[in-house]
Amino acid sequence: xxxxxxxxxxxxxxxxxxxxxxxxxxxxxxxxxxxxxxxxxxxxxxxxxxxxxxxxxxxxxxxxxxxxxxxxxxxxxxxxxxxxxxxxxxxxxxxxxxxxxxxxxxxxxxxxxxxxxxxxxxxxxxxxxxxxxxxxxxxxxxxxxxxxxxxxxxxxxxxxxxxxxxxxxxxxxxxxxxxxxxxxxxxxxxxxxxxxxxxxxxxxxxxxxxxxxxxxxxxxxxxxxxxxxxxxxxxxxxxxxxxxxxxxxxxxxxxxxxxxxxxxxxxxxxxxxxxxxxxxxxxxxxxxxxxxxxxxxxxxxxxxxxxxxxxxxxxxxxxxxxx
Amino acid sequence: xxxxxxxxxxxxxxxxxxxxxxxxxxxxxxxxxxxxxxxxxxxxxxxxxxxxxxxxxxxxxxxxxxxxxxxxxxxxxxxxxxxxxxxxxxxxxxxxxxxxxxxxxxxxxxxxxxxxxxxxxxxxxxxxxxxxxxxxxxxxxxxxxxxxxxxxxxxxxxxxxxxxxxxxxxxxxxxxxxxxxxxxxxxxxxxxxxxxxxxxxxxxxxxxxxxxxxxxxxxxxxxxxxxxxxxxxxxxxxxxxxxxxxxxxxxxxxxxxxxxxxxxxxxxxxxxxxxxxxxxxxxxxxxxxxxxxxxxxxxxxxxxxxxxxxxxxxxxxxxxxxxxxxxxxxxxxxxxxxxxxxxxxxxxxxxxxxxxxxxxxxxxxxxxxxxxxxxxxxxxxxxxxxxxxxxxxxxxxxxxxxxxxxxxxxxxxxxxxxxxxxxxxxxxxxxxxxxxxxxxxxxxxxxxxxxxxxxxxxxxxxxxxxxxxxxxxxxxxxxxxxxxxxxxxxxxxxxxxxxxxxxxxxxxxxxxxxxxxxxxxxxxxxxxxxxxxxxxxxxxxxxxxx
Numbered sequence: 001x002x003x004x005x006x007x008x009x010x011x012x013x014x015x016x017x018x019x020x021x022x023x024x025x026x027x028x029x030x031x032x033x034x035x036x037x038x039x040x041x042x043x044x045x046x047x048x049x050x051x052x053x054x055x056x057x058x059x060x061x062x063x064x065x066x067x068x069x070x071x072x073x074x075x076x077x078x079x080x081x082x083x084x085x086x087x088x089x090x091x092x093x094x095x096x097x098x099x100x101x102x103x104x105x106x107x108x109x110x111x112x113x114x115x116x117x118x119x120x121x122x123x124x125x126x127x128x129x130x131x132x133x134x135x136x137x138x139x140x141x142x143x144x145x146x147x148x149x150x151x152x153x154x155x156x157x158x159x160x161x162x163x164x165x166x167x168x169x170x171x172x173x174x175x176x177x178x179x180x181x182x183x184x185x186x187x188x189x190x191x192x193x194x195x196x197x198x199x200x201x202x203x204x205x206x207x208x209x210x211x212x213x214x215x216x217x218x219x220x221x222x223x224x225x226x227x228x229x230x231x232x233x234x235x236x237x238x239x240x241x242x243x244x245x246x247x248x249x250x251x252x253x254x255x256x257x258x259x260x261x262x263x264x265x266x267x268x269x270x271x272x273x274x275x276x277x278x279x280x281x282x283x284x285x286x287x288x289x290x291x292x293x294x295x296x297x298x299x300x301x302x303x304x305x306x307x308x309x310x311x312x313x314x315x316x317x318x319x320x321x322x323x
Numbered sequence: 324x325x326x327x328x329x330x331x332x333x334x335x336x337x338x339x340x341x342x343x344x345x346x347x348x349x350x351x352x353x354x355x356x357x358x359x360x361x362x363x364x365x366x367x368x369x370x371x372x373x374x375x376x377x378x379x380x381x382x383x384x385x386x387x388x389x390x391x392x393x394x395x396x397x398x399x400x401x402x403x404x405x406x407x408x409x410x411x412x413x414x415x416x417x418x419x420x421x422x423x424x425x426x427x428x429x430x431x432x433x434x435x436x437x438x439x440x441x442x443x444x445x446x447x448x449x450x451x452x453x454x455x456x457x458x459x460x461x462x463x464x465x466x467x468x469x470x471x472x473x474x475x476x477x478x479x480x481x482x483x484x485x486x487x488x489x490x491x492x493x494x495x496x497x498x499x500x501x502x503x504x505x506x507x508x509x510x511x512x513x514x515x516x517x518x519x520x521x522x523x524x525x526x527x528x529x530x531x532x533x534x535x536x537x538x539x540x541x542x543x544x545x546x547x548x549x550x551x552x553x554x555x556x557x558x559x560x561x562x563x564x565x566x567x568x569x570x571x572x573x574x575x576x577x578x579x580x581x582x583x584x585x586x587x588x589x590x591x592x593x594x595x596x597x598x599x600x601x602x603x604x605x606x607x608x609x610x611x612x613x614x615x616x617x618x619x620x621x622x623x624x625x626x627x628x629x630x631x632x633x634x635x636x637x638x639x640x641x642x643x644x645x646x647x648x649x650x651x652x653x654x655x656x657x658x659x660x661x662x663x664x665x666x667x668x669x670x671x672x673x674x675x676x677x678x679x680x681x682x683x684x685x686x687x688x689x690x691x692x693x694x695x696x697x698x699x700x701x702x703x704x705x706x707x708x709x710x711x712x713x714x715x716x717x718x719x720x721x722x723x724x725x726x727x728x729x730x731x732x733x734x735x736x737x738x739x740x741x742x743x744x745x746x747x748x749x750x751x752x753x754x755x756x757x758x759x760x761x762x763x764x765x766x767x768x769x770x771x772x773x774x775x776x777x778x779x780x781x782x783x784x785x786x787x788x789x790x791x792x793x794x795x796x797x798x799x800x801x802x803x804x805x806x807x808x809x810x811x812x813x814x815x816x817x818x819x820x821x822x823x824x825x826x827x828x829x830x831x832x833x834x835x836x837x838x839x840x841x842x843x844x845x846x847x848x849x850x851x852x853x854x855x856x857x858x859x860x861x862x863x864x865x866x867x868x869x
Contacts, residue, residue: 228442
């Protein structure tokens with residue numbers, strides 16, 4: 001097991017390195033010279049000024065040297081400096097990472113738990129009105145653009161009903177501490193996390209439903225019935241556990257999309273996470289911040305994948321014992 | 324003493340099925356301690372009748388008439404709770420495929436303990452120790468280890484023993500065994516049959532044994548019921564039915580049993596060798612990764628033989644003996660690690676790229692499963708012309724040839740416009756044969772080509788292969804686990820064990836005077852050997868030629 005995790009971590013490190021290099025070249029392949037853009041925005045087109053800017057950011061160095069310096073920095077968690085915000089990129093990201101992790105993880109858990117429960121209910125009522133209703137509701141959330149759900153949820157629960165705060169991470173100026181602060185953050189988390197989670201629920205629901213129906217036709221389910229087990233026990237112990245395997249695989253693949261979805265959700269709910277940071281960085285052409293955000297979100301996707309891989313190994317003895 | 328009685332049972336199939344009833348007007352009685360065999364081909368309703376006993380019919384299928392009386396109660400009228408109390412406790416069941424019949428994610432011990440749990444018996448600790456005793460009783464080699472194992476860690480025979488342990492946990496009065504040995508090797512089958520026989524004797528348990536194999540029937544049955552199209556066509560004590568079958572369908576099934584004899588064996592050794600295999604090796608490495616060393620299996624170990632023009636060689640062995648891998652190496656579906664595969668002076672084993680593609684057509688394969696080996700989205704015409712067209716034959720010419728081939732294999736030429744799902748298993752296997760012939764190969768490799776078919780269909784396909792062999796002077800490698808089938812079509816037989824060739828010789832010699840212990844063990848394990856002799860005495864002809 002430990003060997004397995006070590007091997008996976010090693011692979012993840014290699015992939016992360018490849019992403020780092022790829023991102024670096026992608027950004028540099030994009031047309032336009034950041035120094036010229038900055039100089040232009042500053043109102044100066046003076047060649048000398050642009051050259052000075054280039055020298056200051058190291059943009060006059062050969063590309064290979066720039067890459068080497070960047071990788072060397074990244075290895076020490078130094079992701080460069082944002083000249084827009086006058087802060088080290090690593091600091092900027094670290095400040096916002098907890099908020100994003102909290103949002104995406106909560107949404108991830110909500111989507112899986114809701115999706116699996118709904119899928120099990122739908123499967124056990126296959127063809128009935130309950131099945132149709134569950135499928136329809138899930139598909140409505142999936143088919144509606146995420147930002148629109150976010151806006152409507154905010155409008156309904158925050159503006160009209162006034163039940164929940166519609167934006168931000170915590171109540172500004174309240175200076176809560178300890179448990180009170182935790183509860184305050186939780187209240188702020190409900191809308192964005194549920195919105196993001198509900199969007200992905202449909203996928204898990206469909207997968208769980210299909211997988212449950214498939215497994216329930218397998219021979220060992222008949223064996224279980226032939227033993228005289230109760231339907232509830234058969235469903236939980238024999239069908240659900242086996243049906244969850246593809247759901248876990250799917251969760252690993254979906255992790256990337258949930259990080260992507262967070263960008264939109266954070267923007268609508270003014271959630272101070274790295275999604276917001278990226279959105280602002282794109283608008284401001286803040287390349288170092290962008291590179292940093294790409295790097296960190298890639299790392300998050302890899303982390304989610306690692307978690308699902310480990311989960312899979314825990315659940316499926318065939319892989320646990322053979323690996 | 325009768326313990327179970329079925330009266331006039333009819334089971335309806337859902338609308339749109341190929342017939343209205345799966346089972347029609349079936350009546351039978353089962354006495355304590357008796358083994359009753361229900362025999363029939365796929366779709367005969369034999370499994371449906373057994374499932375009805377347990378109240379385990381598939382969705383949409385339900386009994387519409389009759390009664391099933393057990394201990395004075397009609398099971399068809401019993402509610403789900405009552406049936407549940409009966410399942411496992413009074414009636415136990417084992418299935419054909421022991422791997423899929425066990426939950427892959429649960430330990431063996433837990434799966435056996437569940438039987439007690441379902442009926443709220445014993446404490447959790449006592450359940451485990453009882454499970455251990457049961458595993459011991461069904462003869463698993465290392466019960467302590469097996470109880471902690473997952474199903475995939477056991478062999479097919481061991482899994483079936485686990486299934487039996489599970490079915491016997493509460494000492495049921497009736498055991499339903501639905502083709503329990505069909506998926507097993509012949510030696511393992513013999514052991515499982517003996518186990519069931521022993522347990523029945525020890526516990527005076529009644530057994531309903533469903534099978535399509537008359538050899539198995541001859542070995543264990545007290546009484547036999549033969550079913551066709553959902554009806555009972557013949558019934559009686561085993562000896563009567565086996566030796567003096569009255570119904571034509573029973574006679575046909577018995578006649579279809581492959582047995583020694585069959586085709587006249589020619590000595591083709593004088594003909595030029597069309598295929599020379601020298602020192603063929605294939606090693607599989609599985610598992611293994613960054614931190615662990617791989618498991619090495621020598622699947623084919625130093626195989627050497629010649630196939631002569633017009634000759635059929637059978638490659639026989641149990642699962643894992645390397646016979647299929649050998650076949651795949653010859654067709655180059657798998658690249659061998661070393662050795663030569665010479666066809667008319669060309670070494671197939673070392674070819675690659677365009678050279679390999681140009682030579683592939685000379686050796687073609689027929690696969691085991693006629694359902695998965697034909698592309699369901701292609702018409703038969705496309706399936707038969709795809710190969711020739713890719714070798715440059717004009718489409719119209721290939722299509723004309725496809726029509727000829729279909730007639731050659733006994734199908735209608737109009738089949739070219741139809742899709743595989745419109746055909747039965749036996750017809751699909753004919754298409755598979757036509758496909759192999761379409762490329763006009765020098766050699767055909769048939770990998771378990773008749774194993775998935777019912778015995779009467781099996782006999783037809785074997786006849787077809789024998790015909791084609793004569794007509795086209797085909798050279799063929801016939802890979803099978805069934806010595807009886809090999810005996811019927813092969814001139815020579817190669818016996819493989821764990822990747823090695825342990826015996827090679829003319830079919831008659833290998834079957835009647837085997838030299839190697841392993842070959843003898845395989846022959847010994849064939850069910851119904853005494854029966855075949857008795858049948859020969861009773862009718863004067865061996866089974867396959869009547």
